[in-house]
Amino acid sequence: MSQKTFFSPAYDSINQLDVYQAGKTVDELKREYDVNNVLKLASNENALGSSPHVTLAITEQLGHLARYPDCRGDELKLAIAQLTDRKRSQITLGNGAIDLMQIIAHSFVAPDEAIIYSQYAFFVFPMLAKIVGARGVEVPAKRYAHDLDAMLEAVKQTPNTRLVFIANPNNPTGTLLSQQQIHNFVANIPEQVLVVLDEAYIEYCPESDNSALLDAFDNVIIVRTFSKAYGLASLRIGYALSHSQIAEVLNRVRLPYNVNALAQSAAIAALEDQDFIAKVYKINHGQMRWVCKQFDALGLDFMPSYASFVMVNAASVGDVDAIYEGLLQQGVIVRSLRSYGLEGWLRITVGTPEDNTRLIDTLRDVLESL
Ligand SMILES: Cc1ncc(COP(=O)(O)O)c(C=O)c1O
The missing domain is CATH 3.90.1150.10 (Aspartate Aminotransferase, domain 1)
Known part of the structure; x- marks a missing residue:
């Protein structure tokens, strides 16, 4: 050594x-x-910008820049809870979806464990495996899309698999897995393995909403962002939905004040303008x-x-x-x-x-x- x-x-x-x-x-x-x-046209930003309500909300916040933001993000969590029909205790806020995915990896994956993801999936997945010192296992894609059968096999064959990342729709391929395919996958996964569904593009593809899985399975985490359809990429804000006990762990690991006040106000205003x-x-x-x-x-x-x-x-x-x-x-x-x-x-x-x-x-x- x-x-x-x-x-x-x-x-x-x-x-x-x-x-x-x-x-x-x-x-x-x-x-x-x-x-x-x-x-x-390189970064999947929203060319239509963001809701005019956001500008107003941020302008109001500008007089309070010396103050720390609401550490728990209660008002925003309430708005997300209403939108997603979940309890506030199931929500974790992050400095963008990628911050949440890092919090998830840090919270649940030890260095001797494995993270599974697909070839051609979102680039952050292999990166996170390396950051936490875990084994990253890339499963070959099938016609550029996630091959869930092969991924299930990889989960079973890889010792100490702890986490699976799936982006749906996937970036950069734009491919979509059906709700049935994802349901079957989760139903067959060993229950100590967490399945993280990255739904960054859900507003463009409502059929990619797999949050109903949270009612049937405790080992699913859904990650979403305000960077895409909501047009708030520069403010860095996203949220995770999960079982309350998972959210409780994530909220312990998340650094205090990881979501700034401008981002919180902007997200609340953005949610109001459906x-x-x-x-x-x-x-x-x-x-x-x-x-x-x-x-x-x-x-x-x-x-x-x-x-x-x-x-x-x-x-x-x-x-x-x-x-x-x-x-x-x-x-x-x-x-x-x-x-x-x-x-x-x-x-x-x-x-x-x-x-x-x-x-x-x-x-x-x-x-x-x-
Ligand atoms: C699949 C996917 N997940 C997450 C993100 C990043 O989201 P955020 O800006 O909230 O970190 C992107 C952005 O390109 C993405 O394509």
């Missing part, structure tokens, strides 16, 4: 982590490519159909998506790097999926009708110039 020094991380697995590489920011693109009008969510849903649905029709017309293969983004196979029409770069040169940022092992694929967020028209016009231009 190598000698410990002051910079040795707690676990060797931490040495295998890279610092997260976020995509290009709008300012970087403006500087590097000398373009003024940048269209960012008309905004209905509008977001409708526009995304219509625009998703339109964008996919245009991809078809361009001869571009894509994965049908249940979320707010589409994974396209750029390699089906040309060289992926040339297409990615061509889009950047014209001010359009999309997400390369090379880091996911999806060579040749790009992920594109569905935007407003104007955004999408520009995307398709630019894409057509780039493809013609190849």
Whole structure:
């Protein structure tokens, strides 16, 4: 064993982590490519912004920045409890969904235990296994989607499995598992194994609501976020629904004041404006159909998506790097999926009708110039 020094991380697995590489920011693109009008379709942000109620709520909070936020987040929990038809004791608040997933991993997974997730699933899952020094087991995907039969087998075959992460719909593939598939999976899982369902895109896909599982199984945790349809990505806020005893553990491990006051007020205001969510849903649905029709017309293969983004196979029409770069040169940022092992694929967020028209016009231009 190598000698410990002051910079040795707690676990060797931490040495295998890279610092997260976020995509290009709008300012970087403006500087590097000398373009003024940048269209960012790389991070599944809500192009429609957030509810106007949010602006008002935040403005009111600005006079109180010297005060700590409500540590328990009681008012927000009440609003979430009403929306989800759960008890307040079943809710944990987090600094975004990824904070909650880290709290879950820290709370329940010991270094000699295993975390199971799918190939091409949300990138944070393998990262969390390394952070807590656990064994991360990636199960091969089936046609780019979670293969629940294989995952069940992996759970049974892997000693000390403690946690399974499932993103539904999944990012970056946009694939959806049916409620029946998930129910069967959970019903067959050993009860000491926790199943974490990441429902970050639920507002875009109401049929991905699997919270009814909480009534039948105690080992399920549902994680959701205000970053996507609610349009509050910059404020970092999400919530988990679980059995009250699980929530009690999570609330012990969560650091005090992990959710700031602006985020709490914004989330309360956002929840009150369900008309905004209905509008977001409708526009995304219509625009998703339109964008996919245009991809078809361009001869571009894509994965049908249940979320707010589409994974396209750029390699089906040309060289992926040339297409990615061509889009950047014209001010359009999309997400390369090379880091996911999806060579040749790009992920594109569905935007407003104007955004999408520009995307398709630019894409057509780039493809013609190849
Ligand atoms: C599947 C999935 N889960 C979680 C998140 C992150 O949510 P948050 O911004 O609340 O941390 C994302 C964002 O891209 C996501 O795609």
